[in-house]
Amino acid sequence: xxxxxxxxxxxxxxxxxxxxxxxxxxQPTIKVDPTKDKSHGDYATNLALMLAKPAGMKPRDLAEAVxxxxxxxxxxxxxxxxxxxxxxxxxxxxxxxxxxxxxxxxGDTFGRSMLGQGQKVQVEFVSANPTGxxxxxxxxxxxxxxCLCRLLEATGYDVTREFYYNDAGAQISNLARSVHAxxxxxxxDHSSWPEDGYRxxxxxxxxxxxxxxxxxxxxxxxxTAKADPDDLDAIQTFAVAWLRREQDLDLKAFGVEFDVYFxxxxxxxxxxxxxxxxxxxxxxxxxxxxxxxxxxxxxxxDDKDRVMRKRDGGYTYxxxxxxxxxxxxxxxxxxxxxEQGADHHSTVTRVRAGLQALExxxxxxxxxxxxxxMVMVTRSGVEVKLSKRAGSYVTLRDLIDEVGRDATRxxxxxxxxxxxxxxxxxxxxxxxxxxxxxxxxxxHARVCSMLRKAEAAQxxxxxxxxxxxxxLLDSDQEKAVLNRLARFPEVVEVAARNREPQQIAQYLLDLxxxxxxxxxxxxxxxxxxxxRNTRLALGLATRQVLRNGLDLMGVRAPxxx
RNA sequence: GUCCCUGUAGCUCAGCAGGAUAGAGCAGCCGCCUCCUAAGCGGCAGGUCGCAGGUUCGAAUCCUGCCAGGGACGCCA
Numbered sequence: 126x127x128x129x130x131x132x133x134x135x136x137x138x139x140x141x142x143x144x145x146x147x148x149x150x151x152q153p154t155i156k157v158d159p160t161k162d163k164s165h166g167d168y169a170t171n172l173a174l175m176l177a178k179p180a181g182m183k184p185r186d187l188a189e190a191v192x193x194x195x196x197x198x199x200x201x202x203x204x205x206x207x208x209x210x211x212x213x214x215x216x217x218x219x220x221x222x223x224x225x226x227x228x229x230x231x232g233d234t235f236g237r238s239m240l241g242q243g244q245k246v247q248v249e250f251v252s253a254n255p256t257g258x259x260x261x262x263x264x265x266x267x268x269x270x271x272c273l274c275r276l277l278e279a280t281g282y283d284v285t286r287e288f289y290y291n292d293a294g295a296q297i298s299n300l301a302r303s304v305h306a307x308x309x310x311x312x313x314d315h316s317s318w319p320e321d322g323y324r325x326x327x328x329x330x331x332x333x334x335x336x337x338x339x340x341x342x343x344x345x346x347x348x349t350a351k352a353d354p355d356d357l358d359a360i361q362t363f364a365v366a367w368l369r370r371e372q373d374l375d376l377k378a379f380g381v382e383f384d385v386y387f388x389x390x391x392x393x394x395x396x397x398x399x400x401x402x403x404x405x406x407x408x409x410x411x412x413x414x415x416x417x418x419x420x421x422x423x424x425x426x427d428d429k430d431r432v433m434r435k436r437d438g439g440y441t442y443x444x445x446x447x448x449x450x451x452x453x454x455x456x457x458x459x460x461x462x463x464e465q466g467a468d469h470h471s472t473v474t475r476v477r478a479g480l481q482a483l484e485x486x487x488x489x490x491x492x493x494x495x496x497x498x499m500v501m502v503t504r505s506g507v508e509v510k511l512s513k514r515a516g517s518y519v520t521l522r523d524l525i526d527e528v529g530r531d532a533t534r535x536x537x538x539x540x541x542x543x544x545x546x547x548x549x550x551x552x553x554x555x556x557x558x559x560x561x562x563x564x565x566x567x568x569h570a571r572v573c574s575m576l577r578k579a580e581a582a583q584x585x586x587x588x589x590x591x592x593x594x595x596x597l598l599d600s601d602q603e604k605a606v607l608n609r610l611a612r613f614p615e616v617v618e619v620a621a622r623n624r625e626p627q628q629i630a631q632y633l634l635d636l637x638x639x640x641x642x643x644x645x646x647x648x649x650x651x652x653x654x655x656x657r658n659t660r661l662a663l664g665l666a667t668r669q670v671l672r673n674g675l676d677l678m679g680v681r682a683p684x685x686x
Numbered sequence: 687g688u689c690c691c692u693g694u695a696g697c698u699c700a701g702c703a704g705g706a707u708a709g710a711g712c713a714g715c716c717g718c719c720u721c722c723u724a725a726g727c728g729g730c731a732g733g734u735c736g737c738a739g740g741u742u743c744g745a746a747u748c749c750u751g752c753c754a755g756g757g758a759c760g761c762c763a
Contacts, residue, residue, distance in 0.1 A: 171705055208706045417761055435761040442763045470690055471758050543691055567725050578722055631700060645727040
C-alpha cells in the first residue's frame with residue numbers, strides 16, 4: 126500500500142515538473158507515513174510541505190496541485206488535504222486487506238528481505254572470559270546480540286555469531302589460584318585465600334570435579350581433570366574448560382548459539398599480535414617512553430596516546446584487540462558489530478584508532494558498536510545484588526530458572542540498549558496482563574484457539590473463500606490490524622538498520638494490542654461462511670506475523686497458554 | 687576536569703534519519719464474561735517531553751549551554 130502511494134506520488138511529481146509547477150531539479154525523497162489518527166486517513170505525506178519552498182507556492186496550494194496530478198488508482202479511496210498541507214490518503218478497503226493474502230502467501234518469510242544481498246556480517250557478543258557463570262549483563266548482551274543477528278539474517282545478511290575470550294590472562298590465573306585454594310580446602314575467609322580470588326560457590330564445584338578426575342566438554346574444548354592437587358597449570362586448563370561448559374549451558378538454556386569461539390591466546394600463537402606491532406611500528410605511529418612502547422592514537426582522534434607494550438614487556442589488552450579486529454577485517458567482514466557493555470566504551474576510540482594506524486584501508490568508523498547500559502535486578506521492589514552461586518552478582522541462569530527463557534529474552538531485548546534497564550523479577554514472573562511477554566504470546570494463542578474452535582465446529586478455514594472477500598474486513602478495528610500488519614516489513618528493516626531490537630518488541634506489543642481490541646469488538650465465529658472465513662484469515666495473518674516477530678526475538682509462540 | 691549514555695504521566699517505559707491535539711502498561715476511579723481463552727476489552731483522570739536559548743512553516747525529536755542521574759577516563763580486560 127505504502128509503496129503504491131509512493132509510486133503514485135512520484136508520478137504526480139513528474140507530471141508537475143512537466144507542467145512547470147515544480148522546478149526540474151527537485152528530487153524529493155517521498156515520505157509516506159501511517160497516520161496516528163484515523164480521521165487523517167490511513168497514510169499521509171508531507172510532500173507538499175517539503176516542496177513548498179522550491180516550488181515557491183503555499184503548501185496547501187501545492188498539495189492541491191499534487192492531488193490533482195495524482196494518477197488514478199483503485200487502491201486509493203479518497204484523499205484529503207489537511208493541516209498545514211499534509212495529504213491524507215484513505216485506502217480502499219480491498220487494497221488494504223490484500224496484506225492478509227500477502228502474509229498468508231509468504232508465511233515465515235513475510236517481513237524478510239534481501240537488503241543485505243548476502244553480504245557477510247559478523248556480530249561479536251557476550252565475549253565473557255571463562256571465570257564464572259554469565260551474569261545479567263551478559264544476558265542483556267546475549268539477548269540483544271542474538272536478536273540483532275536474527276534481524277540481520279532476516280534482511281538478507283550472512284551472519285557469523287562470534288564469542289571472543291581470553292583463556293590465558295591474569296584473570297585466568299586468578300581463577301586457577303582460586304580453584305587451587307578450594308582444592309586445598311581453603312575458604313574465602315581464610316588468611317591465605319588468594320587476593321581478589323573468585324569467591325563464588327561454583328569454584329567449589331570446579332575443585333570437586335577436578336579432584337574427581339572428571340571430564341568436561343564445552344562447545345570448543347574437552348578436558349579431563351588431572352586430579353593432581355598441586356598442578357596449577359592442570360587446574361587452570363580444567364577450570365577454563367569447566368567454566369566454558371558452564372557458560373555454554375547458560376547460553377543453551379537461553380537459546381543462543383555461536384558459530385565461532387575465538388581465543389585471545391590464538392592471536393599470540395599465530396603471530397598476529399607480533400605482526401600487528403610490526404605494522405604499527407613500521408608505519409611510524411609508535412614511540413618509546415618511560416620504558417614502554419606507546420601508540421600515537423591521538424593522531425586518529427583519541428584524547429591521549431596509549432601504551433601498547435608495558436614496561437614489563439607484556440602487551441596491554443588493547444593490542445590483541447587491534448590484532449583481533451584486523452583479523453576480522455581480513456576474514457572479509459565489511460560490517461562488524463560489537464555488542465558490549467557500556468563499561469567497555471573507552472575501547473571504542475582506541476581500537477578504531479589502532480586500526481587506522483595499521484593503514485590497511487579500514488574505514489574510519491569501523492567497526493560498529495552497540496553498547497548496552499547496566500541492568501539492575503529487583504525483587505519485591507528491592508535491588509538484588511548477589512547470588513549464592515556466583516557470589517557478587519546475579520547470574521543469567523538465576524533469571525532463566527526463575528522467570529523462564531522467553532520472558533528473560535523479551536525483557537532484556539525490549540528496551541533500548543543505551544538506556545539503563547531495571548529487570549523486575551516479579552513482573553517477569555507474573556502470569557498476568559501486566560507482563561508484556563504474556564500479552565503478546567496470548568494474542569498468538571488466542572488465534573490458535575479460534576482455529577481449534579473452527580475445526581471442532583466442522584468449519585475449517587476456507588482459504589479461497591476468505592481471500593476472495595477480504596474487503597469485508599472493514600471495521601475500524603480490523604483496519605487497524607491490517608495497517609499494522611502491513612508495517613511489519615519496514616519495522617524489521619529499520620530495526621536491523623539501526624541495530625535496535627527493541628523496535629520488534631514494541632511492534633509486537635502494538636500488534637497484539639490491536640488484535641485484542643479487534644477480538645473483543647468483532648466476533649469471528651459467526652454463521653455466515655464468508656464473513657467468518659475472512660475474519661479467520663485476518664486472525665491467521667496476525668498469528669503469522671506475531672510468530673515471525675517473536676522468532677526474531679528468539680521467543681516462543683505458544684499454541685495455548 | 688574530559689568523554690559517552692540517559693532525563694517524557696505517580697511508577698516502568700515507547701516515540702527521536704522533524705510533521706498534525708505527545709502514546710502504552712502498571713497504580714487510581716467507572717464499566718464489560720447466558721458470547722470465539724477476562725492471561726482480554728472499553729471509558730475517566732493524569733504531562734511546563736529536565737531547564738534555557740537557537741535552526742525550521744513546524745522540535746520530545748536537530749544544534750549550543752546549563753542542571754540531575756549513571757558509566758568511562760589504568761603500563762586491568
